[in-house]
Every structure is written in C-alpha cells, then in structure tokens.
Amino acid sequence: MLLASLWLALWALPALVASQSADIITSVGPKTSIAAKRAIRTCNITSYGAVADGKTDISTALKAAFNACKSGGVVVIPNGNYALANWVTLSGGNAWALQLDGIIYRNGTAGGNMIFIEHGGLDGIDVWSTNIWIHDIMVTNKDEYVTVKSPARNILVEQIYCNWSGGCAMGSLGSDTNISAVTYKDVYTWSSNQMYMIKSNGGNGTVSDVVLENFIGHGNAYSLNIDQYWSSESTVAGNGVQLSSIKINNWTGTEANGAQRGPVRVICADGAPCTGVDIKDFAMWTETGNGQWYACRSAYTDSPSFCLKDSSDHVSYSATTSTATVAPTGYQAPKMSADLATLTWGTTAIIPIPAIPTSFFLGTSPLKPLAD
Numbered sequence: 001m002l003l004a005s006l007w008l009a010l011w012a013l014p015a016l017v018a019s020q021s022a023d024i025i026t027s028v029g030p031k032t033s034i035a036a037k038r039a040i041r042t043c044n045i046t047s048y049g050a051v052a053d054g055k056t057d058i059s060t061a062l063k064a065a066f067n068a069c070k071s072g073g074v075v076v077i078p079n080g081n082y083a084l085a086n087w088v089t090l091s092g093g094n095a096w097a098l099q100l101d102g103i104i105y106r107n108g109t110a111g112g113n114m115i116f117i118e119h120g121g122l123d124g125i126d127v128w129s130t131n132i133w134i135h136d137i138m139v140t141n142k143d144e145y146v147t148v149k150s151p152a153r154n155i156l157v158e159q160i161y162c163n164w165s166g167g168c169a170m171g172s173l174g175s176d177t178n179i180s181a182v183t184y185k186d187v188y189t190w191s192s193n194q195m196y197m198i199k200s201n202g203g204n205g206t207v208s209d210v211v212l213e214n215f216i217g218h219g220n221a222y223s224l225n226i227d228q229y230w231s232s233e234s235t236v237a238g239n240g241v242q243l244s245s246i247k248i249n250n251w252t253g254t255e256a257n258g259a260q261r262g263p264v265r266v267i268c269a270d271g272a273p274c275t276g277v278d279i280k281d282f283a284m285w286t287e288t289g290n291g292q293w294y295a296c297r298s299a300y301t302d303s304p305s306f307c308l309k310d311s312s313d314h315v316s317y318s319a320t321t322s323t324a325t326v327a328p329t330g331y332q333a334p335k336m337s338a339d340l341a342t343l344t345w346g347t348t349a350i351i352p353i354p355a356i357p358t359s360f361f362l363g364t365s366p367l368k369p370l371a372d
C-alpha cells in the first residue's frame, strides 16, 4: 500500500433516492433519514477523547463514538485536523451515519483500510454490501477508487471524479464471487490507471447485470479493461468467474496511448466465457500516435461490436486483436476544469487537500448538498 493521503467528500445520506438506473432493483441508500438518526443520538468523537491537534491517535475515540451510536445515531467527526495511527473496524452498525467534517491524516504505517465499515453499510471506497448509493466523490490518490467487491448486490455509484487515481474497479474476484445489479454512471476519469477494470484470475461464482454508462476519460493508461487473467493476483482455484450482462454505454474521450494499451480489452476466462458483454456508443481515441487496438478473448455479446463474438455456443477462444487507424466519430469529450495538472509530489509526500468541487461530472451538480 502506498503512502498517500486520500481525500473524499462524504455527502449526505438521503432518505429518498431520486435517481435510479435500470439494473438497480430496489431503491438504494439509507432506509433511515439523517434527521431521524440525529434525533436518536449524536456521538461526537471529541466527547470520546478525540483531540483535533493532527497528532493524537483518534482510533479509540472513533471506536467509542461508534459503539455509542451503532444502534442508531450519527457519529460526528467535527471540523479540525485529526490523526489516525491505528486502523479501526466499525462493525455491526445499524441505522447510523458517519458525518465527516474534519480531515483525517494517515498517521500509521499498517496496510489495509484506515476505516473499515462492515455489516452496516455506508458510503465507501471499497464496497461490498447490498443497497448502497455512492455519489459525488473526488479522489486523488495512487491506488484504487470506488471499487466493488464480492458479495455485492444493488449498488449505484454516480458522479465520480477520478482526479489522478487508480480508477474505478470491481475485484479482485476470487472464490464464490456473487455480484449483481451494479451501476456506475457519470464517471469522469483523469490521468488514472483505468476508467474501469474487472479483475480476477481463476476463481468461481458470478458477476451479472452490471451497467457502466456515461464515462469520460482523458490521459488514462487503460480504459475498459476486463482482465480475468490479471497477473497481479495469484491464481485462485476454479474455472473463472462467470460474467454475464455487462453493459458498457456511452463512453467518450481519449486514452494516453492506444497502440500501447487499447481502449477496449475484454479478456475473459476460457473456463467461463463472458456472455452479454454489450458495448454501445463507445468512441475513444488515442492521445499519442494514430492507431489503437481492441482485444477480446472468450467474450460474447448480443450486440456485436469491436472484437466481441456473437454466437450462442460460448466456447472459449484465444485473444484476438483488431486495430483502428481512424478516430471514431464523436470521441471528443470535454475536460473538467479542476483536473490535477501534474503530479509534483512523490509517494511519501502529503497530497494537498483541495476545496470541495462544485461539480463531480460535466454539467452536473452534486445530487445532495453536504450533510443536509
């Protein structure tokens, strides 16, 4: 794990959900309003020993505040600078919320998650749960962004601004993967490793009904990258995770170098060929040179495009690559005005904390004001 300061805005947890995508089955987001939670109890970490001096470890205070509010209430980290030296797991909460107004500095060296929320559900970066809504987030870091892990069902991720990060992903997937009904929409990715990656290496189980729509990318290494032979993951026993109904709609923009890393890479497991990988309204072009490639392996579609095969036999096939030397129509996409221009600090330096942006995706406003 790299030392990087991660900044994210945790927006209000609304009671009602205005926006829903086709593949989301029921409403997403909290079932109890923030007002109702507040009416039960507010657990301010400063009342449990936290000191906003940027030095004192708040882990004990945060856990104590969580324990007091975990059955209903709002844990508040008020304005101020705090240090977290020991990572905390907040487990078993119900009808609670975390209101993060302050800034938490990473003051420890352990790997893993600084704050790990489980068995309760809340906005997060790595998420596995049911019925979760994650929106209006900007991250600058050197690792992953909003990543869905297994098991997960009914997750909506929208208005996401990757401002120089690893990019959004699903995985890594292993044994008994069980992910369904996941939608990402309005995702802007700048100077990241990928716009979206599904990654596994062996394993078993299923991923179904995924929608990745309205994505804009610039300056990224990979764009769409489904890799079921992901070399950074040790091989897991099994024929491969079965992917089905993966809909990629309305992607525009440019990738860093399409001859090096093409914008469409759908490398599925030979032991579990992907089905229903449908790529529509996808127009991306290279920022370097005058060509790009598309690669597919054991990948099937109901709507032929790029190198995807349309057939009902779903037998494995080895990687095929096609190249394009003419830019597709309509690939041009605007850039956000607040893109981080250059990375001037190394992996051990603190990333400066920007002001909260007024928009997380082109032409949109945040879906909810901060902590209303």
Ligand SMILES: *[C@@H]1O[C@H](CO)[C@@H](O)[C@H](O)[C@H]1NC(C)=O
Residues within 6 Å of the ligand: 042, 044, 045, 046, 047, 076, 078
């Ligand atoms: C939390 O406690 C701090 C320090 O007492 C106070 O300044 C702040 O207003 C409190 N915040 C809330 C939301 O209660």
Ligand SMILES: *[C@@H]1O[C@H](CO)[C@@H](O)[C@H](O)[C@H]1NC(C)=O
Residues within 6 Å of the ligand: 054, 055, 056, 057, 083, 085, 107, 108
């Ligand atoms: C946190 O970091 C500061 C500055 O490096 C240091 O003075 C302080 O002792 C650290 N606190 C903990 C709890 O590690």
Ligand SMILES: *[C@@H]1O[C@H](CO)[C@@H](O)[C@H](O)[C@H]1NC(C)=O
Residues within 6 Å of the ligand: 130, 151, 152, 153, 178
């Ligand atoms: C997958 O998860 C769903 C809940 O999201 C559950 O109902 C189903 O039984 C799980 N399937 C398997 C094979 O574990």
Ligand SMILES: *[C@@H]1O[C@H](CO)[C@@H](O)[C@H](O)[C@H]1NC(C)=O
Residues within 6 Å of the ligand: 175, 176, 203, 204, 205, 237, 238
């Ligand atoms: C997945 O693989 C694990 C480990 O090999 C095995 O225990 C499990 O039964 C498999 N699950 C399915 C659904 O095949």
Ligand SMILES: *[C@@H]1O[C@H](CO)[C@@H](O)[C@H](O)[C@H]1NC(C)=O
Residues within 6 Å of the ligand: 214, 215, 216, 250, 252, 333, 362
């Ligand atoms: C496609 O995405 C763009 C943003 O890149 C958005 O403005 C447009 O409305 C989307 N088109 C459709 C048909 O949703």
Ligand SMILES: *[C@@H]1O[C@H](CO)[C@@H](O)[C@H](O)[C@H]1NC(C)=O
Residues within 6 Å of the ligand: 138, 140, 161, 163, 338, 339, 340, 341, 351, 352, 353, 354, 355, 356, 357
């Ligand atoms: C992107 O990161 C840079 C550097 O931290 C910052 O100046 C800029 O405001 C960030 N953009 C947004 C939208 O927060």
